[in-house]
Amino acid sequence: MVKWKWLRDYAGIGLGTVITALALNIFLIPNKVAAGGTSGLATVLHHTFGLPVGLTMLALDIPMFLLSLKILGARFGVNTLFGAGILAVSIDFTAPFVPVLTRDLLLNSIYGGVLAGVGMGIVFKFKGTTAGTDLAAAIINKLTGISIGQALLGVDFFVIALAGVVFGSAELSLYALISLFVTTKIIDLVQEGPSAAKAFFIMSSSSGEVADAIMAELGRGVTMLAGRGAYTKSERDVVFCVVSTREVSHIKDLVYRIDRQAFVIVADAHEVLGEGFSSPR
Incomplete structure (x- = not known):
């Protein structure tokens, strides 16, 4: 090998x-x-x-x-x-x-x-x-x-x-x-590689519901990151997930259907390895 x-x-x-x-x-x-x-x-x-x-x-x-x-x-x-x-x-x-x-x-x-x-x-x-x-x-x-x-x-x-x-x-x-x-x-x-996927960071007061919806409707894995507001000092989970470019509109609609006040960051993910994406060489 x-x-x-x-x-x-x-x-x-x-x-x-x-x-x-x-x-x-x-x-x-x-x-x-x-x-x-x-x-x-x-x-x-x-x-x-x-x-x-x-x-x-x-x-x-x-x-x-x-x-x-x-x-x-x-x-x-x-x-x-x-x-x-x-x-x-x-x-x-x-x-x-x-x-x-x-x-x-x-x-x-x-x-x-x-x-x-x-x-x-x-x-x-x-x-x-x-x-x-x-x-x-x-x-x-x-x-x-x-x-x-x-x-x-x-x-x-x-x-x-x-x-x-x-x-x-x-x-x-x-x-x-x-x-x-x-x-x-x-x-x-x-x-x-080209930007074949998008990484979402979602901050919402309904983070658990958002995560469940992503897993149920899109079948994508979700990671919950521990977050803490610097101004409010309140702790809140940040939903992190990676989706294909064709799923971007779906996930945005899903998030704002649940929480109109959600704060969402969408970033390019140039190479994604693992389940649901490319296999490691």
């Missing part, structure tokens, strides 16, 4: 890196959209000195990987080297064979960001990484105390700004920012 899980993870990392490579070669690299990361820096060097993007990325990643081992310890292992290596090979191998679909910078930024986000999301979902600026951000965090998120934003912004200076176009930097934003959003979507 462990062996198959190991093979599945590496197959997933490989698939994700190939998709990322296609995003770079079809949309971003040919159009000088350097959307941060070592791929962005390699794109700048490619158009300036003619260096192959994949090999340049690997040349940038390996020293950072070795430095991270020294500074951060053995936190980044085989998966990092595997992801970085496969991505570099995939970029240089597929570059001569893939078409450039459009020269429209907005289309390239959006679709390149979407496809790169799908690829990177798959890599992260299977516990992999492609090294790059996340290593640089982790090193900066360790040495300076700056948060990883701020460090990552700073590194990517530097790469995007550098591309704008080298290419002599602020417009390219603006498009690169669009691509980076799209990529990060798609990565989150791939990892968390």
